[in-house]
Amino acid sequence: MSPATRRAPEAAPPRRRADTAPAPRQVLPTCADGAGRHNGGVNTPLHDLQASRVVIVGGGPGGYEAALVARRLGAQVTVVERTGLGGAAVLTDAVPSKTLIATAEWMTIADRAPDLGIRLDVPGAAGVAADGPTESERHRVDLDEVNARVLALAAAQSQDIRARLDREGVRVVIGSARLDGPQRVLAQEAGGGEHVFEADVVLIATGATPRVLPDAQPDGERILTWTQLYDLKSLPERLVVIGSGVTGAEFAGAYVSLGSDVVLVSSRDRVLPGEDADAAALIEEVFRSRGMTVMSRSRAQSVRRTADGVLVTLADGRTVEGSHALMAVGSTPSTAGLGLEGAGVRLTESGHIEVDKVSRTTARGVYAAGDVTGVLPLASVAAMQGRIAMSHALGDAVVPLALPAVAANIFTAPEIATVGASEAGLQRDGTPYVTSMLPLTRNPRAKMLGLKDGFVKLFAHPAGQVLGGVVVAPRASELIFPITLAVAHRLTVDDVASAFTVYPSITGSIAEVARMLHHVQEG
Numbered sequence: 001m002s003p004a005t006r007r008a009p010e011a012a013p014p015r016r017r018a019d020t021a022p023a024p025r026q027v028l029p030t031c032a033d034g035a036g037r038h039n040g041g042v043n044t045p046l047h048d049l050q051a052s053r054v055v056i057v058g059g060g061p062g063g064y065e066a067a068l069v070a071r072r073l074g075a076q077v078t079v080v081e082r083t084g085l086g087g088a089a090v091l092t093d094a095v096p097s098k099t100l101i102a103t104a105e106w107m108t109i110a111d112r113a114p115d116l117g118i119r120l121d122v123p124g125a126a127g128v129a130a131d132g133p134t135e136s137e138r139h140r141v142d143l144d145e146v147n148a149r150v151l152a153l154a155a156a157q158s159q160d161i162r163a164r165l166d167r168e169g170v171r172v173v174i175g176s177a178r179l180d181g182p183q184r185v186l187a188q189e190a191g192g193g194e195h196v197f198e199a200d201v202v203l204i205a206t207g208a209t210p211r212v213l214p215d216a217q218p219d220g221e222r223i224l225t226w227t228q229l230y231d232l233k234s235l236p237e238r239l240v241v242i243g244s245g246v247t248g249a250e251f252a253g254a255y256v257s258l259g260s261d262v263v264l265v266s267s268r269d270r271v272l273p274g275e276d277a278d279a280a281a282l283i284e285e286v287f288r289s290r291g292m293t294v295m296s297r298s299r300a301q302s303v304r305r306t307a308d309g310v311l312v313t314l315a316d317g318r319t320v321e322g323s324h325a326l327m328a329v330g331s332t333p334s335t336a337g338l339g340l341e342g343a344g345v346r347l348t349e350s351g352h353i354e355v356d357k358v359s360r361t362t363a364r365g366v367y368a369a370g371d372v373t374g375v376l377p378l379a380s381v382a383a384m385q386g387r388i389a390m391s392h393a394l395g396d397a398v399v400p401l402a403l404p405a406v407a408a409n410i411f412t413a414p415e416i417a418t419v420g421a422s423e424a425g426l427q428r429d430g431t432p433y434v435t436s437m438l439p440l441t442r443n444p445r446a447k448m449l450g451l452k453d454g455f456v457k458l459f460a461h462p463a464g465q466v467l468g469g470v471v472v473a474p475r476a477s478e479l480i481f482p483i484t485l486a487v488a489h490r491l492t493v494d495d496v497a498s499a500f501t502v503y504p505s506i507t508g509s510i511a512e513v514a515r516m517l518h519h520v521q522e523g
């Protein structure tokens with residue numbers, strides 16, 4: 001799997017439940033405030049001592065969401081986390097990138113303002129140029145301040161998660177853990193302390209780290225992974241982004257909006273390979289129109305430091321100079337040194353932990369969730385896998401993971417949100433389908449907002465059932481929800497078309513596209 005695309009094949013089919021899950025010893029109510037007498041200096045209430053012992057390795061969304069469910073089901077829960085609660089999702093990946101992109105989004109809106117009759121008064125500037133804002137007339141980003149806000153927000157969110165786990169009575173150990181067989185976890189605290197935890201249930205949720213190419217070693221100053229971007233004090237003059245999957249495209253788009261000169265180096269024919277082809281083509285056009293240089297079919301071979309920047313050498317010998325390089329070439333699952341083999345946990349060919357749709361690994365009582373499984377690298381999926389794992393392990397009702405209903409979003413400007421079947425997938429599987437697409441330029445609300453780039457597209461079975469959809473628009477992440485409901489609840493295009501939408505609204509286009517498909521059926 002290329003994690004940069006954040007799409008992956010279906011998880012392995014569910015094995016028969018076959019009662020491999022250990023029966024919960026005793027189901028007790030959640031200790032809501034963590035109060036109670038303590039056991040050995042940790043906040044485990046004494047009345048929990050007969051409960052199932054759950055040990056979770058990794059405190060990202062896969063781990064901490066599982067911990068909350070396990071507590072609710074009455075288990076005695078320990079989370080061992082190496083860095084900070086919230087994991088990479090909160091500290092280096094999803095939360096920081098989306099906070100940075102929130103600032104970039106304001107810059108994009110500000111750039112559109114002249115079209116709506118808004119002028120920016122800059123002392124000393126002589127009016128506004130006829131063909132849009134010039135350098136001096138543009139808002140300016142103070143990246144040091146932006147990054148300080150990003151990091152503070154991420155740290156606060158991590159602390160909130162820690163506080164929540166403490167309140168719920170989850171024992172948290174800050175340190176590194178590894179398995180010693182399937183039912184014992186050894187934890188080495190950052191301060192040197194060691195713990196041995198016997199467990200009825202173990203959940204591995206150790207995530208992934210940025211993939212590093214041998215000839216492009218990040219130095220944290222000029223050659224950067226996405227986790228190192230927030231140490232920058234000022235905007236890169238010329239940022240070379242290597243990799244045009246979701247992560248590369250999001251950062252390339254953000255830095256162009258923030259004011260950097262950006263070169264996007266893509267080894268593929270187009271940006272966002274694997275995503276909806278119309279959406280990818282639109283974003284590439286928008287990128288170019290915003291001044292980004294997009295280099296297609298250009299594989300980066302090495303990145304070296306120069307006296308005052310970086311030199312990227314492509315496989316065909318061409319070179320690209322920049323002030324900084326961002327490596328966005330995928331992720332590597334964090335499985336090293338975890339003792340997985342000894343515990344009987346099998347890895348896939350790509351090095352991820354093999355799981356089924358209820359998050360079981362090949363070792364009895366050992367579950368895995370999140371990016372380490374390679375199922376679908378999204379925080380929402382990690383959290384769902386973790387919750388499912390605990391429900392299954394502790395004997396609660398379980399709904400196996402259903403990937404078709406997963407909604408995903410690419411936070412470019414405009415955003416690209418998708419749910420359900422993709423057009424490429426339908427064609428590959430030979431599934432009969434009808435499709436319809438409406439550009440945003442036909443939507444009255446979009447016209448009022450001055451939006452030009454975007455569309456709404458639906459795929460449906462010829463009999464009417466909605467199979468999937470794509471929304472390309474500002475805040476597509478919010479707009480996709482009606483289509484998600486339609487896919488999740490197997491609604492027909494007529495169900496969608498017959499529901500009221502607000503006039504004027506972008507969601508009006510969703511109902512309109514559904515109406516167009518009714519017409520296709522009749523035809």
Ligand SMILES: Cc1cc2nc3c(=O)[nH]c(=O)nc-3n(C[C@H](O)[C@H](O)[C@H](O)COP(=O)(O)OP(=O)(O)OC[C@H]3O[C@@H](n4cnc5c(N)ncnc54)[C@H](O)[C@@H]3O)c2cc1C
Pocket residue numbers: 057058059060061062063080081082083084086087088089090092093094095097098175176177178205206207208226247334338369370371372376377378379380381382
């Ligand atoms: C730039 C970027 C932006 C993203 N944006 C989004 C987004 O907008 N929306 C979205 O849904 N997803 C997004 N993702 C994906 C999302 O971040 C991941 O899917 C999510 O972090 C996976 O959660 P996890 O719990 O599996 O792992 P992580 O969040 O990686 O957490 C794993 C934790 O395990 C800890 N750990 C590892 N080994 C050990 C050990 N031996 N002992 C103890 N602890 C250990 C690590 O320190 C880490 O904190 C983004 C990813 C990237 C790279």
